Amino acid sequence: MKVYTAAQMRAHEQMAVDAGTSFEQLMENAGGAAAADLLRRHPEPARALVVCGKGNNGGDGLVMARLLQAEGWRCDVVFVLGSELSPLAETNRRRLLNLAGISFIGAQALPGQLAQQRYDVLIEGIFGTGFAGRLPAAVADCCRLLNASDGLKVALDMPTGLNGDTGDVDADVFRAELTYTFGAYKPAHIMDAGRAVCGEIVCLDIGIQ
Ligand SMILES: NC(=O)C1=CN([C@@H]2O[C@H](COP(=O)(O)OP(=O)(O)OC[C@H]3O[C@@H](n4cnc5c(N)ncnc54)[C@H](O)[C@@H]3O)[C@@H](O)[C@H]2O)[C@H](O)CC1
Numbered sequence: 001m002k003v004y005t006a007a008q009m010r011a012h013e014q015m016a017v018d019a020g021t022s023f024e025q026l027m028e029n030a031g032g033a034a035a036a037d038l039l040r041r042h043p044e045p046a047r048a049l050v051v052c053g054k055g056n057n058g059g060d061g062l063v064m065a066r067l068l069q070a071e072g073w074r075c076d077v078v079f080v081l082g083s084e085l086s087p088l089a090e091t092n093r094r095r096l097l098n099l100a101g102i103s104f105i106g107a108q109a110l111p112g113q114l115a116q117q118r119y120d121v122l123i124e125g126i127f128g129t130g131f132a133g134r135l136p137a138a139v140a141d142c143c144r145l146l147n148a149s150d151g152l153k154v155a156l157d158m159p160t161g162l163n164g165d166t167g168d169v170d171a172d173v174f175r176a177e178l179t180y181t182f183g184a185y186k187p188a189h190i191m192d193a194g195r196a197v198c199g200e201i202v203c204l205d206i207g208i209q
């Protein structure tokens, strides 16, 4: 079992890029592998909420949204940390523009939306390996809302509020039923406190050593 810290992930990602792939392709591989697994579990078109932060963790969610909508899913996308995204997340946001089945909803509209719309799947891409410190209040509020909602709760790489390196868990951590992690497990995935908030953990190959 491969277990990599955030710094080790960055090093292996860089090695893969030096060997000829690109960061964009790695993100496509991550979102693609997660979407493929979800589609195996949920072969019928369904309705998903994709909750993104501003970094590449959200970018993985945006790739998933594109691939799920291509299979007939309806995906609502929300950015909870503003609209200034990492370059790769922005590239993948643009790829969603004008696609059938994709709607963008404002973060302030999320509580009302969750009250009136039932989602089959909630995909959480707020923070991944780039997270350090405390959860911003807006993210803690969002996680509380998601935790209280119906639908399969899916975390990308790790549930937001879980520090992948240390296993520290915020009180308002996203409580996932299924966690897709990319390239390798992270230290928190094999700690009891971390495992308690990840649900089933599926480690997906994204083409790094
Ligand atoms: N490593 C790989 O091989 C791949 C990783 N992928 C995915 O990308 C994320 C890591 O993305 P990154 O952009 O580095 O970080 P995050 O998305 O987790 O968010 C970083 C973003 O958030 C800010 N931030 C961090 N802590 C806080 C805080 N306490 N409060 C407020 N804001 C915070 C930070 O400054 C950044 O702006 C990885 O997990 C994978 O999901 C690839 O897509 C595939 C290859």
Ligand SMILES: [K+]
Binding pocket: 057, 124, 125, 126, 127, 128, 155, 156, 157, 158, 159, 160
């Ligand atoms: K996440």
